[in-house]
Each structure stands twice: as C-alpha cells, then as structure tokens.
Amino acid sequence: MNTTATTLRRNENATPMHENRIAEGIVEAAFQVHRWFGPGLLESAYEACLTHELLQMGFQVERQVPLPLVYRDVRLDAGYKLDLWIERKVVVEVKAVDELHPVHLAQVITYLKLTGNSLGLLINFHSALLKDGIRRVVNNLKEE
DSSP states (O other): OOSSSEEEOOOTTSOOOOHHHHHHHHHHHHHHHHHHHOSOSOHHHHHHHHHHHHHHTTOOEEEEEEOOEEETTEEEOOOOEEEEEETTTEEEEEEOSSSOOHHHHHHHHHHHHHHTOSEEEEEETTSSSGGGGEEEEESSOOOO
C-alpha cells in the first residue's frame, strides 16, 4: 500500500463503471453522510465518512493522493493532493466552507487536467441543503 495515500479496493474482477454511474454513487454516499451529521464538521471528517460510505457501496477509493506536476518533462511535487479518487475515474474535492468560490472550481478543473479524468465532483458539506453544495465539473466527458 502507498504510504502517502490510502488506497482501498473493491473486487478487482468487477465490471468497469462509467463516470456517470460512479458519480451517482458518490452523490448518494454524500447525502448519507450529510443526513447523518449535517453541516459543521471539518473537511477531513466528511472525507473519512464519505470514504467509508463509498467502500460500503463497493467502490475503489484512494484518499489524499499526491498529484505530481509535469513541467518540461520534469516531474515536480507541487503539493497537489486529490481528496478522493474513485475508481481512478472520478475526482472528488471535499469542502466545508461557507460558500464555494470560482477558485474551488478551478482547483477541480486543474485536477481533471492533471489526472486526464473527465469528471469531478466538488462537494461542500457546509451547505444547509447538500444539493446546493454539489458542483459537477466536466472536462471532455464522453457519454455512455
């Protein structure tokens, strides 16, 4: 197991899922966590609970994944870390802030570019209604 990131796996023989199906599961898991606690916890607590829910649903989850930056063919550690990487297909950025700002969306877009993924979810657990705190971020996603 990677010492800098936690990788938890589901059944390796499972059928690959499209990003949209994965995102549906992530949103369902986020609602479960938000229903239980509501707003008020730290980001790290929501991240841990969301990880638990996703594992219970059978997803492969990687947590706090270092994301290197490649500049002029040189791999640089610039301090980027994915909060959650589900099935290596969907990036999840967890927030617990009063309101989301354009910089939060830009962060997810950057992660999508650096991973080569097409779908990310920005989830702000400090929203009174979680549906108001979820942003779907797409970068060249192909439909099912």
